[in-house]
Amino acid sequence: MELKESAIIEYSAKRLFPDLSRDQVLAQLLLERAQKNLIKYQSMARRFEKKYGQDFAAFRQEILQSEPSFAVEQDYFDWELAVTGIADMEEEIERLESLGN
Numbered sequence: 001m002e003l004k005e006s007a008i009i010e011y012s013a014k015r016l017f018p019d020l021s022r023d024q025v026l027a028q029l030l031l032e033r034a035q036k037n038l039i040k041y042q043s044m045a046r047r048f049e050k051k052y053g054q055d056f057a058a059f060r061q062e063i064l065q066s067e068p069s070f071a072v073e074q075d076y077f078d079w080e081l082a083v084t085g086i087a088d089m090e091e092e093i094e095r096l097e098s099l100g101n
Contacts, residue, residue, distance in 0.1 A: 024099075031096040034089050041085035048079040056083050 010022075017025045045056065052059050056079055063076050 027096055027099050031093065034092040034096060038086060038089035038093065041082045041089060044082035045079065045086060048075060048082065051075070056080070 013020075013022065013025045017028060020028060048059070049055060052075075054062075059076070059079065063072070068076065
């Protein structure tokens, strides 16, 4: 990164987060991204819950006991991604919040 880019980033960080150190700014930005990702994964999961009228655990049991169509199987994998993403983002948010910004 050029010195000019570094100076611009430093200037913007001081303007947007005047009371935070560089590490605190980075932690805050990471926290905001994790929260945004959590909302995205929660929205995905809610769409599948509404579509199938059940939670992921019940849907998973149903899928494991049947021969799902390609579309339903794809929904399973996407829903599993959402559920895993929710858990990962909740863990990440907890870790970042423990820094005490």
